[in-house]
Amino acid sequence: MEEVRATSAWVAGCSTHVVVDSKGLEKVVDTIQGSIPKVEWDFEGIHYFDNGPLTVQYLFVLDALNFCFWPDKDMTYDHLASGLRAALRNDKSVFDADRLQKYTGPQLRELLKWPRPLPLEDERIRLLHEVGQELERNFGGKAANLVESCGKSAVYLVALITRHFPGFRDHSMYKGHQVFLYKRAQIFAADLWGAFKGQGYGEFNDIGAITMFADYIVPAVLRNLGVLRYSSALASIIESNKEISSGSEEEVELRACSIYAVEKMRELIEIKSGKKVLSVELDLWLWSFGIHCSSLQPHRTLSIYY
Numbered sequence: 001m002e003e004v005r006a007t008s009a010w011v012a013g014c015s016t017h018v019v020v021d022s023k024g025l026e027k028v029v030d031t032i033q034g035s036i037p038k039v040e041w042d043f044e045g046i047h048y049f050d051n052g053p054l055t056v057q058y059l060f061v062l063d064a065l066n067f068c069f070w071p072d073k074d075m076t077y078d079h080l081a082s083g084l085r086a087a088l089r090n091d092k093s094v095f096d097a098d099r100l101q102k103y104t105g106p107q108l109r110e111l112l113k114w115p116r117p118l119p120l121e122d123e124r125i126r127l128l129h130e131v132g133q134e135l136e137r138n139f140g141g142k143a144a145n146l147v148e149s150c151g152k153s154a155v156y157l158v159a160l161i162t163r164h165f166p167g168f169r170d171h172s173m174y175k176g177h178q179v180f181l182y183k184r185a186q187i188f189a190a191d192l193w194g195a196f197k198g199q200g201y202g203e204f205n206d207i208g209a210i211t212m213f214a215d216y217i218v219p220a221v222l223r224n225l226g227v228l229r230y231s232s233a234l235a236s237i238i239e240s241n242k243e244i245s246s247g248s249e250e251e252v253e254l255r256a257c258s259i260y261a262v263e264k265m266r267e268l269i270e271i272k273s274g275k276k277v278l279s280v281e282l283d284l285w286l287w288s289f290g291i292h293c294s295s296l297q298p299h300r301t302l303s304i305y306y
């Protein structure tokens, strides 16, 4: 994920709306004293897991749809993960590649037992079709084949996913430069690693290369911890719940500075305590803290990437 790391660092270096506060960062690192609280993958108990290829199919579908829940004030990631789990328990062929290509909005709603249109429903359907078509065309219909072809490399997996599935190409233009964020492709690798506990489909020799997943929860957590600071203009946009356009400087800075800050946190933990932590572990700790923190103020962007 060298391009994610390098381009995020570049944004952080010329960012004007968001600042990574090195003092704030150091304070957090001093507080945790080299050992971040261990958060178990699926601490919520909402995901499907059967230790086999169907779990891989489930996680790929889940991460194809893992974005933008906030427009419906009652919807969260939990509804998606547990809704897809219930659908799969009820019918093992529900995520077969041929079926993925045919779902309609109302059918997906029915699958998730959601009583009204989903946020960005048309895009969700388009992305499901894309996943079904491309899995069928190049991977024998199975996400497990996609993962097996990666030779235990998370970096290669992310590259392969972004090459084959345009919906996962999470990138932006910032001050004339292309910036790579790859949130959903990276989170899929991390979900495999977490679910399979680093074994089988979850075994990656380079899991340390994955960065944090730039969503709308972790930036707000980092701000809450004093690691990120916002300009007063950006702070008032976020506090008044106004939407920030996808691809705007503000939005790219919020996401890229979060990636950069977590990389810096990881480096500083190692310098201060000699302990190596993974960005994936830091992400899960920060994210799980965020979803339990009612005072958090996430930014609002309509996006298919996070």
Ligand SMILES: Nc1nc2c(c(CN[C@H]3C=C[C@H](O)[C@@H]3O)cn2[C@@H]2O[C@H](COP(=O)(O)O)[C@@H](O)[C@H]2O)c(=O)[nH]1
Pocket: 040, 041, 042, 043, 044, 066, 067, 068, 069, 070, 075, 076, 077, 078, 191, 194, 212, 213, 214, 215, 216, 217, 218, 283, 284, 287, 291, 306
């Ligand atoms: N950075 C980061 N962002 C994450 C996740 C996850 C879930 N990961 C699973 C993996 C293991 C655990 O057991 C988790 O269940 C979801 N999100 C993002 O959060 C937002 C949803 O917020 P709300 O609308 O309040 O539900 C949305 O952008 C979604 O894409 C993560 O881990 N890291």
